[in-house]
Amino acid sequence: xxxxxxxxxxxxxxxxxxxxxxxxxxxxxxxxxxxxxxxxxxxxxxxxxxxxxxxxxxxxxxxxxxxxxxxxxxxxxxxxxxxxxxxxxxxxxxxxxxxxxxxxxxxxxxxxxxxxxxxxxxxxxxxxxxxxxxxxxxxxxxxxxxxxxxxxxxxxxxxxxxxxxxxxxxxxxxxxxxxxxxxxxxxxxxxxxxxxxxxxxxxxxxxxxxxxxxxxxxxxxxxxxxxxxxxxxxxxxxxxxxxxxxxxxxxxxxxxxxxxxxxxxxxxxxxxxxxxxxxxxxxxxxxxxxxxxxxxxxxxxxxxxxxxxxxxxxxxxxxxxxxxxxxxxxxxxxxxxxxxxxxxxxxxxxxxxxxxxxxxxxxxxxxxxxxxxxxxxxxxxxxxxxxxxxxxxxxx
Numbered sequence: 372x373x374x375x376x377x378x379x380x381x382x383x384x385x386x387x388x389x390x391x392x393x394x395x396x397x398x399x400x401x402x403x404x405x406x407x408x409x410x411x412x413x414x415x416x417x418x419x420x421x422x423x424x425x426x427x428x429x430x431x432x433x434x435x436x437x438x439x440x441x442x443x444x445x446x447x448x449x450x451x452x453x454x455x456x457x458x459x460x461x462x463x464x465x466x467x468x469x470x471x472x473x474x475x476x477x478x479x480x481x482x483x484x485x486x487x488x489x490x491x492x493x494x495x496x497x498x499x500x501x502x503x504x505x506x507x508x509x510x511x512x513x514x515x516x517x518x519x520x521x522x523x524x525x526x527x528x529x530x531x532x533x534x535x536x537x538x539x540x541x542x543x544x545x546x547x548x549x550x551x552x553x554x555x556x557x558x559x560x561x562x563x564x565x566x567x568x569x570x571x572x573x574x575x576x577x578x579x580x581x582x583x584x585x586x587x588x589x590x591x592x593x594x595x596x597x598x599x600x601x602x603x604x605x606x607x608x609x610x611x612x613x614x615x616x617x618x619x620x621x622x623x624x625x626x627x628x629x630x631x632x633x634x635x636x637x638x639x640x641x642x643x644x645x646x647x648x649x650x651x652x653x654x655x656x657x658x659x660x661x662x663x664x665x666x667x668x669x670x671x672x673x674x675x676x677x678x679x680x681x682x683x684x685x686x687x688x689x690x691x692x693x694x695x696x697x698x699x700x701x702x703x704x705x706x707x708x709x710x711x712x713x714x715x716x717x718x719x720x721x722x723x724x725x726x727x728x729x730x731x732x733x734x735x736x737x738x739x740x741x742x743x744x745x746x747x748x749x750x751x752x753x754x755x756x757x758x759x760x761x762x763x764x765x766x767x
Contacts, residue, residue, distance in 0.1 A: 382497040384747040385477065387411055387490035389470035392479035396452050398520035399430035404452035404486070408514065411493050412437045415500045417512075422532060424524035432517040432524035436533070439496070440509035446761050447511045447540035448492045448754075449526065449719055450547075451518030454481040455736050462738045476741040484735035487742050488546025488750065489514065495754035499762070508762045511540060518715050526715040530722055542689055542766065543725040544757065545716045548732035549708075554746045555701040555753065559727035560690055561683030561709040562717060563611060566649045568639045568656060569674045570595065576633035585631040588669060589623070592635040595663045595671075596621075599639070599656060604647065610683050611644030611709050644709075649677030679717035683709060684724045688766045693726055696756035700749055728753075 387407075394404040409419045417437040425431045435452075457467040457480050465471050465478040472478070477487070492512070499505050517525025533539070549559045572592040577585025596618055604614040618639050623632035641652055653675045660671050684690065686707055697705050711732075719725045730750065734740045 380497075381501055382411060382494040384487075384491040384494035384751045385744060387493055388477060388482065388487045388747060391452065391486035391490060392470035392477075392481050393468055394452070395468045396454055396481070396516065397456050398453040398518075399432050399516060399524075401433045401452070401516050405433055405435045405514065405516070408435060408437070408452070408489070408493070408512070412512070415439060415497055422529050424528040426523050429521045429523045432515070432520075434516055434525055434529050435514040436511065436529060437514070438509060438511040439500070440505055440507070442507035442509055443541060444761065444766065445509040445511065445540040446758065447513055447543040447723070448489075449513040449543055449545045449715060449725075450485050450489045450492075451515045451525070451715070452481070452486060452489065453516040453519045454484070454486070455519050458738055464739055467740070472744050475744055477744050477747070478739055478741045480740055482734075482740050482742045483548045483730045483732060484740070485546050485548060485729055487747060488548070488729040491747055491750040492546060492754050494751040495758055498751075498755050499758050504759055504762055506762050509540075510758070513543075513719075515715065522715070526718050530718060534722070540723050542761070543716075543719050543723050544693070545714060545719065545725060545727040546729040547714050547716070547727045548730045548735050549711075549727050550729065550731040551733075552731070553701070553703060554731060554749055555697040555703040555705055557708050558690065558693055558697070558705045559709065559711065559714075559716070560686060560707045561610060561645075562679070562681065562711065562713055563614070563642045563644050563709060564647070564649060564681035564717075565678040565713050566641050566643065566652050567676045567678065568641075568653075570637045570639065570660070571672045572635045573670045573672075574631070574633055574635070577631045579629045579631055582631065586669070587631045588635040589632065591663055591667045591669050591671075592621070592637060594667065595660050596637055596639075598659050598663065604641070605644065607644065608646065611646075611681070614641060614643040614647060616641050643681055645681045645683060647681070649675070649680055653677075679713045682717065682720040684720070684726055689724050690726055692760050692765050693728055693757055696753050696760065697728070699756055700752045
């Protein structure tokens with residue numbers, strides 16, 4: 372490893388990103404990534420605390436909470452060092468864990484999602500330390516190794532542990548790759564919620580030539596799904612796109628062509644905006660299933676899991692600070708969006724206003740995940756401008 376710079380010398384985000392990528396931290400493995408972060412953070416004065424959590428049926432996970440300063444305001448940067456598997460390693464044009472630059476691009480698993488953002492934030496913090504702009508405030512990093520996995524032993528439990536000991540932060544920026552076509556063109560100020568459903572409709576197995584001796588559950592299942600799919604949940608609103616219902620699989624487990632199945636199953640997902648809640652959608656789906664059962668007979672069971680509720684950080688001083696910093700560095704006025712999937716921001720939003728901003732997301736989770744090498748300096752510049760404005764009192 373390269374020796375870290377002294378606090379008097381700002382860090383190079385590209386070098387930090389390379390070191391992080393060289394740690395094959397596929398969920399739930401840490402593979403040394405948190406140690407790399409500690410190596411760069413401690414010389415800046417950060418107090419680093421490992422937070423390890425366990426839960427039955429899930430892997431143990433190491434997380435890192437690092438804080439510089441004890442006063443307020445307290446700005447938190449949240450992220451994850453765990454990455455998804457590389458997939459087909461032979462399809463990569465570079466070693467996914469080598470951290471090599473090819474044709475001006477840093478190629479590697481986690482370059483965009485989201486080791487690169489973490490590296491850029493650490494570099495920005497080093498400049499703040501050098502320039503003495505922190506004042507009486509605090510900067511922290513809330514880094515999990517469980518974002519790409521079950522999300523059980525990471526951010527949720529870190530937040531609970533910090534709250535239990537009376538430690539809070541005032542605002543949070545999550546470094547997820549939010550940009551679409553160019554660095555800085557999109558900031559996430561909220562996310563839609565997500566609810567998964569598992570529906571099983573019961574019948575009686577039998578021979579297809581003797582349907583009166585059987586009870587085919589598929590017509591009831593299809594009618595239930597038809598009614599859900601035909602219903603317009605909403606038209607969207609000023610901050611959110613319309614909610615959407617999707618069937619993701621239908622299965623009977625039947626491999627024979629002459630057998631009426633005894634059960635039929637479907638899995639579904641709804642991505643929903645703030646006109647709904649997970650509970651209200653659960654009730655709506657069950658009411659449809661009940662109605663079909665009353666009309667067509669039969670029995671069903673239904674289970675749901677709410678991955679996260681919708682949320683929004685209303686546009687204001689915080690989003691304006693971030694947008695101004697982006698425009699200052701890139702000349703781009705970002706869209707304030709709520710599109711895309713879920714992130715750990717869905718947990719953080721219960722503790723403090725949270726916004727997400729990072730690199731382009733075009734190659735995240737893909738073969739040859741990559742980020743332009745020149746964008747690392749730009750993102751560090753943006754994060755530095757955000758921090759400088761924040762500690763200069765831009766947030767009321």
